[in-house]
Amino acid sequence: MPVKYIPYTPNTVEGQAVLDNITRTQRVLRYRENNEVYNRIKRGMPYYEVETVEQVGAASENIVLRGECISACAYLKEQNIKVDLVYIDPPFASGADYAKKVHIRKNPKLAEKIAKAEAELEMEELKAFEETMYGDIWKKEDYLNWMYENLQAIKSIMSDTASIYVHLDWNIGHYVKILMDEVFGQDHFLNEIIWSYDKWSAKSNTLQKNHDVIYFYSKNDEYLFNEVKEVTKNLEKKYKNGYSLGGGFGSDGLVVYDETKPKVKELINSGKYRVVYAKMEGKPISDVWRIPFINPVSNERVDYATQKPEKLLTRVLNTSSNKNMVIADFFGGSGVTAKVANELGRKFIHCDVGINSIQTVRDRLIAEKADFKILEVKDGVSLFRNPQQTMDKLGSLITGLQKKVEGVSKFWFGAINDSKLGVIPVYAPDLINSKQKVLDIPTINRIINQEIQNLTITVKKVIVYYIDIDDEKELRKFIKDNNATTVDIELKDLKNLLHETVVNDEVEFSLNNADSEYTIEIEKFVSDRLLQKIGAFNEKGNLQSLKNGKEFNPIEISEEGLELIELISLDCKNKEGEWFSSTEIKIDKLGYVITNGEKSKEFWNGKITTTEKPLRIKVRNISGDELIKDVE
Known part of the structure; x- marks a missing residue:
């Protein structure tokens, strides 16, 4: 709530x-x-x-x-x-569905060999799959x-x-x-x-769509506005008779010339030509921005x-x-x-x-x-990475849920087939649509007086999942007083279902202290969710290769699984609560290390070093899931 x-x-x-x-x-x-x-x-x-x-x-x-x-x-x-x-x-x-391309990193166990061979990774060689970021x-x-x-x-x-x-x-x-x-x-x-x-250009029977629109409004009559001008040249020059001494005319009619040329210097020094300096500021920008x-x-x-x-x-x-x-x-x-x-x-x-x-x-x-x-x-909702991915996963989390059941309209998320009660329509809020997060009387009223009565099959029960309830006591009283049907309405907290499904990644590491430095070496990283995603990607690729006869190279992950790591951060300040990144490394899609925001051409060797004693470690996988673990 x-x-x-x-x-x-x-x-x-x-x-x-x-x-x-x-x-x-x-x-x-x-x-x-x-x-x-x-x-x-x-x-x-x-x-x-x-x-x-x-x-x-x-x-x-x-x-x-x-x-x-x-x-x-x-x-x-x-x-x-x-x-x-x-x-x-x-x-x-x-x-459209907007997807993020998830790149598999290079195995750091091979980093030394790659460096010795001075192998340059080509973009085409990078293994990757896509994950939906959000559905528009x-x-x-x-x-x-x-x-x-x-x-x-x-x-x-x-x-x-x-x-x-x-x-x-x-x-x-x-x-x-x-x-x-x-x-x-x-x-x-x-x-x-x-x-x-x-x-x-894309093949089309209409004109190419090559622009977006941006609507510019003020809140009140008085608002801040700075006139912005497009400047093409900072300094323009002209002289008395308009003769161009090795130059050309600027957009404002002033003559531009190269005064370093010997002939130009000679003419200027002769006194026959008067030099005029003028700063060209350009013209105010229009409402078309190219x-x-x-x-x-x-x-x-x-x-x-x-x-x-x-x-x-x-x-x-x-x-x-x-x-x-x-x-x-x-x-x-x-x-x-x-x-x-x-x-x-x-x-x-x-x-x-x-x-x-x-x-x-x-x-x-x-x-x-x-x-x-x-x-x-x-807000009480354990999302995966975004609401779209949660909604995609939700269908498999509700035991026995089926989509597109005959007699059940699109208003319902799906239906469960129960051996005793028969078909049970299931309502679940769309997490992409914020207005559905709060279950209130208007929504329940619609379910009772419209959606249940519009069902073309006989049902004995419906299940209504919610994230928040406006006033649970008042809402249950409304159901009791206004449900003229014989259909039982069961309310369920969707948060409980989501919380039970969060599966964390696993990381194994060792800590060594030598020469006033602490070094953590990542020995193994396991992400069940990513491995399932990669397995599905490989399966789909193999099926397509059988159909089209083209060779398919599957994504292969080493036993250590370090290719699935994108970022490692160490907190040497806080044991719990607010995270403070004392030092961190990020591995880009080419396998190079970015240390505290500074790019390098070094390949990751599976280690991270700090001069302070680390208290916690955070590991982010290539899809964005993060795991925090105590160092000791």
Whole structure:
């Protein structure tokens, strides 16, 4: 349960409009759940306990927070933290699954041989498989209601002069603009920015789609805006008769020349030509930003599916913020907003629900020597790496659950076939959709008076899983008073099911102390989940090779299993609680070691060394699962 609910606005107005001013689009969109949206807005943002997971560097106001946008805003509001600029790059309701390519590392036992042979690993030789990071699959109505709540939450923690940039695409942007007109006001719409880029052409019977849209709004009439100009040349020169002495005309009509040439020097020294200096500042940028995608081989790339270029965020921050202002990104992804904010002397808040995002931005900021703390919203759900992977796994966790059972609609997660009771429909909240996390009277009312009665088969019982209950005593009383059917409704806590399924990795290591140094050598690492994933990958590859006749080279893991390790961190300060990384190494996908953010061309040898006595060790596998173990 949330600790409490925090109002979006200081005083919620009874009867305030919620999506009412877009009824003109009702023929296009059918908002079937407006009342539920209104009830949730009226109830407020769920505020959960927030735990400090790790402190990196010195104490600072910079925050990396794992949690949903609404819960993060509730925390910021409770802490009285105001944000001066918001950039968000939320899901685009595109219907796509975004995957992370998981690379198998090289066996460190072979590192010495590789180094001696001076073998250079080619990208094509790297063994990898993919894991879903999140599914951008939404019904349009659900997506827009979800976005509406997020926008309301974000607005509640923006400072009076703050601005917001919402990055979308051609698929959903125009719908979200209507919501932004309602939340921020049409008068506060400043620009529709077109991010134009080149990409490989795809065969299509329509024009190539080579742009995204970014909606730029202010919170109030007064807002910060810095005029940004595109500068092509810093210094231009011209002289009296316009004769070009080995140069050419600049874009502003001034003549550019090379004054180092002997002939130019002679003419200038003769006194016949008067030199005029003029600084060319360029022209103010327009609302069309032509910024290229990140080059696949660029050092900027961090192998994150939805990564945006730093130049794009640099322009946003330079336009709408100054030094020491607070910049927030509530769908932080690869962490580009936080990185650019840190480089430009701003404070940052990075928020994301996926553990891969938190780990990516953490490693990225450590390389930048940034100071920050990592927080986690304790909402009672033990997610795997993100809600999508949890939902994918959930079907196999509920014993006997079957999908697509005849007579059971899509509202239900599935059904169980019981020898005594027959078919038992099962409802489970969609963890990707935050509004379903709280089981309340409107949801139970829908189950009793609509979904049970719509079943085309006879059932004696239904099971309703929940994450949180608004008021359990009141809800059970509502079921008793209003369930006119003969169907028994059993409530089950989904958290219990999820907690029982968490299987940790295992690590074996030895500690040696010599010459004032402590060396930990990793002897064995086992990840059952990854081994199952690799087994499934190999099985699929073998089947495909039988069909198409092409040779398939399976992924092979050594007995030690060290190829499955991505990062090792040692805490020499705390025995428990908040993690402090005294020293750490990360193994990149080529097998090279990154020590405390510093890249090298050294291969990992299976060891990590520190001058202080280590108290705890943290091992992260290549998919992002982390294991913490006492050293002694």
